[in-house]
Amino acid sequence: MTEEQIPVLAALRESMRAVHQAVAASPDFPPAQFLARLEEWQRMLDELGRYLAARGGASAEQLATLFEISTTLNASLDIDETLNRVMDSLIQLTGAERGCLMLVDDDGELNIEVAHNFGHGEELDLSRTVLRMAIEQRRPVLTTNAQLDPRFSAQESVIGYGLRSIICVPLQVRERIIGALYLDNRIKTGVFSEEDVALLTAFANHAAVAIENARLYTATDRTLAVRVRELTTMQQIDRELNATLDIHRVLELTLSWAMRATGANAGMLRLLGDDGESAITVQDGELPPSISPSDSVQKAMGRDEPMVLNGSHIVVPIRYKGDTIGLMDLWRTGERGFSEDHVQFVGRLADHAAIAIANARLYEQVRQANLAKSEFVSLVAHELR
16 A cells, blocks of 8 residues: 555645645744654654555544544644543544543653543552553553453453553653553453554654643743743832832832742841941841851852852842942741742842942932032031121
8 A cells, every 4th residue: 555545644744744834934933843743743654654555554534533633632732621632532543442641740650631431539440560561661562452461461450450452652752751641441352453553653652742842832831921920020129119219218128029029037138338348237027046247248249149058048149230239138947948930039139129229329329418518508608607
């Protein structure tokens, strides 16, 4: 059977090629991830085409279903809804009784993302041995009758759950296993064949890329939402800082926002004089005992970024035009210290506060100069009388 004899496969390949060219030619659409996905589709379609041509081909229904599944997977970044629809299609396509898709979490544990036709218990009555074998060996596992298969017949799950036909395919992206697809039938033997392995492998590669892209999209969307909230917060901070030229009020607002955003229990902000000593100090909360202000000054002077000490103490230099004009200390009690997000936030807050502090200092200097001028004029006028 040649490719020309498989119309759906040829049409799918041509469709992918057209989309690839359209995306590559677009100056406004960032193509990197989409192009990588299309290249993966192309590679898997080549493999599927060679396999089907060598084995006599799959049915038109199977190919049509695979095309529909591929389209569904890549039509939405709502991966939960997509995978539920796809699992229904796979069960219908292969004759499976039940199916589930599991993904590996950050701790390396398999978590159930989609499960159809299983019971409602916390543990699914499936073969963990088959799952483990597929993931460890990084290749599909097929048994037409687990009850008689020497690899699995002695396993408690196979015996206890009455498992017979089982197929499990790992989900892999760039040599990294991200999960597995598991289908079984407890009633019939010989439900799955090598043709099903090829089709499910093709689907698994599509699904793995789609899942990874959805994860990246979700992470990016979450990061963007955090940055938007932070930008909104910074705008509010700027409004409050710029609403006053009272240097004490500016310092109090800066310390208050820093403690609120980081969950600090205590804080101190020192405005430094020309000699590097504390000229004005504001504080909030109960400061830790036996603190030495000079220690923080020595450690932070000349630094551009906040410094974390022992996980629960941040020293934030406030710099303006290359000079350290202030230092902010934050303390947080308990097991959870400051996170990297906290450190980055107070660093950006210090940049905004530095401008407000410099303006308030300049205003104070001008005010003092005007007072001195007024006193001098009054003194001269008195002498002239």
